[in-house]
Amino acid sequence: MEGGRAESIRWMLAAYGIEFEENFIEEKEQYDQMVKNGDLMFQQLPMVEMDGMKLVSSRAILNYIAGKCNIYGxxxxxxxxxxxxxxxxxxxxxxxxxxxxxxxxxxxxxxxx
Ligand SMILES: N[C@@H](CCC(=O)N[C@@H](CS)C(=O)NCC(=O)O)C(=O)O
CATH class of the missing domain: 1.20.5 (Single alpha-helices involved in coiled-coils or other helix-helix interfaces)
Structure with missing residues (x-):
């Protein structure tokens, strides 16, 4: 997914020098498999795997990264x-x-x- 909800997450990771790997969902089967595996709490993307968690909800993801980088106040x-x-x-x-x-x-x- 380029642009959209994942973009600010990419920016924040890049700004804080956190390396990441992107996996794009190109086939419906990939998405279905993630849902089946229970990877998506609300069956929505983006999802970020980090520190042993599968984080969803872009605001929650950003808050977590901001907290981790000590820039959340x-x-x-x-x-x-x-x-x-x-x-x-x-x-x-x-x-x-x-x-x-x-x-x-x-x-x-x-x-x-
Ligand atoms: N609250 C979520 C919303 C995410 C969202 O709407 N994702 C869309 C793609 S941009 C989605 O997965 N839609 C599929 C669905 O809702 O079934 C967030 O902020 O990340």
């Missing part, structure tokens, strides 16, 4: 600010993706936001 308050920033950024990305489908006056309101 020094305390709960810093974590809260990081989470706010990440959540706000996700909303902004969703907004930008929706922009072409909005009416002109809606676009203006969203731009100022």
């Amino acid at each position: 020094k305390d709960l308050k810093e974590k809260a600010f990081i989470d706010m920033y990440v959540d706000g950024n996700s909303d902004l990305m969703a907004l930008l993706l929706a922009m072409p489908f909005l009416k002109e006056d809606e676009k203006e309101a969203k731009r100022s936001y």
Whole structure:
């Protein structure tokens, strides 16, 4: 999978010098086998195998790597600010993706936001 939900995971691993191997799902059978093996908690990808775990849910994966690399805040308050920033950024990305489908006056309101 290129782009999409795995992209930020790739960036974070690369930024912290954690080597990784990518396995692309090209055939439905590969996905079916992973589901059958119980590798995907919610039958969704991406999945990252790390430290003996099969991690799913891109936010949980990013949080785990951030914690492992000691960049997920020094305390709960810093974590809260990081989470706010990440959540706000996700909303902004969703907004930008929706922009072409909005009416002109809606676009203006969203731009100022
Ligand atoms: N909450 C999950 C959502 C993952 C997700 O929607 N993955 C899609 C591919 S991008 C998927 O596996 N869809 C198959 C399905 O839901 O059956 C995450 O953040 O990683």
